[in-house]
Amino acid sequence: METILSISGLHKRFGKIHAVNNVSFEIQKGNVYGILGPNGSGKSTTLGIVLNVVNKTAGTYSWFGGTTETHDALKKVGAIIERPNFYPYMSAYDNLRLVCKIKGAPVSKVDEKLALVGLLERKDSKFRNFSLGMKQRLAIASALLNDPEILILDEPTNGLDPQGIRQIRDIITLIASQGTTILLASHLLDEVEKVCSHVVVLRKGVILYTGTVNGMISSEGFFELQADDNAQLTALLQQHAAVDKIEPHDGKLTVYLKGSLEAAELNRYLATNGLYLNHLVKRKNSLEEQFIQLTSNQPEK
Structure with a gap:
């Protein structure tokens, strides 16, 4: 080119x-x-x-x-x-x-x-x-x-x-x-x-x-999740190797990832452990989120 x-x-x-x-x-x-x-x-x-x-x-x-x-x-x-x-x-x-x-x-x-x-x-x-x-x-x-x-x-x-x-x-x-x-x-x-x-x-x-x-912006992204029992959902998510951190917001959980995890794979994992979701959306980090993360990691000079 x-x-x-x-x-x-x-x-x-x-x-x-x-x-x-x-x-x-x-x-x-x-x-x-x-x-x-x-x-x-x-x-x-x-x-x-x-x-x-x-x-x-x-x-x-x-x-x-x-x-x-x-x-x-x-x-x-x-x-x-x-x-x-x-x-x-x-x-x-x-x-x-x-x-x-x-x-x-x-x-x-x-x-x-x-x-x-x-x-x-x-x-x-x-x-x-x-x-x-x-x-x-x-x-x-x-x-x-x-x-x-x-x-x-x-x-x-x-x-x-x-x-x-x-x-x-x-x-x-x-x-x-x-x-x-x-x-x-x-x-x-x-x-x-x-x-x-x-x-x-x-x-x-x-x-x-x-x-x-x-x-x-092609990081692992994050999930928005909700179940009838969000406490049980949180406990199961904390045990998954791909989950980085979990934040509650307006009755839903925002789940940030540190490894690759597809929606179907997560759904199967939760269902196998007896928990069924009533809300699941996977989102990609925006450029704004990546920019803030990138710049906040830089020390002041």
């Missing part, structure tokens, strides 16, 4: 602050990557370095297998790392036409990209009359005018209402389905879980996890 971006041992210091601390990961063509972490975790700084707007302290990065100099490589990159900034009294169409001249892209791309982000009917409206969500969608259209191989977005839904968030997520999914690689930074777990195939988790500039989203 083609490597779009490779980062190795990247460091960035701002005085005493170690904003990016030995960060290494690769972006492969055709995937949607999320850099996930709370504010101040080094997400934006990492993006700024690879986009050549922030100087690194140490480490290396290369675009497209290192065959192209950064200046030329960035011509194949679309990026939004700040708030959308267009001429307020110009129309959406005229703003994008100006961007086409700057990027050397054909003006015919304007209508195509406006349609992609759902703004074609508002092409003649002035930018100052757009909602925040519409401004963000126009920025995405602008970043796509040169048909980049990778689109980089820094907190793309920040400040948007639920409808605006949904629209941006749908657009990201659509762009990815057309073959464009996407790298987005976000502090929103729900956003990463819904749109990303891969995730890099950062905390205070340090990588805690890198890999697929499914790989991060």
Whole structure:
């Protein structure tokens, strides 16, 4: 699989602050990557370095297998790392036409990209009359005018209402389905879980996890159980080797696992011991639960 971006041992210091601390990961063509972490975790700084707007302290990065100099490589990159900034009294169409001249892209791309982000009917409206969500969608259209191989977005839904968030997520999914690689930074777990195939988790500039989203949340999971006699149920569960801990909640038991255990196997075990369930649901840990567990296990520095 083609490597779009490779980062190795990247460091960035701002005085005493170690904003990016030995960060290494690769972006492969055709995937949607999320850099996930709370504010101040080094997400934006990492993006700024690879986009050549922030100087690194140490480490290396290369675009497209290192065959192209950064200046030329960035011509194949679309990026939004700040708030959308267009001429307020110009129309959406005229703003994008100006961007086409700057990027050397054909003006015919304007209508195509406006349609992609759902703004074609508002092409003649002035930018100052757009909602925040519409401004963000126009920025995405602008970043796509040169048909980049990778689109980089820094907190793309920040400040948007639920409808605006949904629209941006749908657009990201659509762009990815057309073959464009996407790298987005976000502090929103729900956003990463819904749109990303891969995730890099950062905390205070340090990588805690890198890999697929499914790989991060594919732990053994947990059961929600209920029986007429929850005390007997608890006693039997405590004897099972795959059970880690049991927590009562609203008349049900939440059963966390430390080993593989399927619902049918658990049901047979309990029935063999004379106990029959009236509620059994197996759930997968959410990205939020895995993220909290991952970050809470890290000592403060």
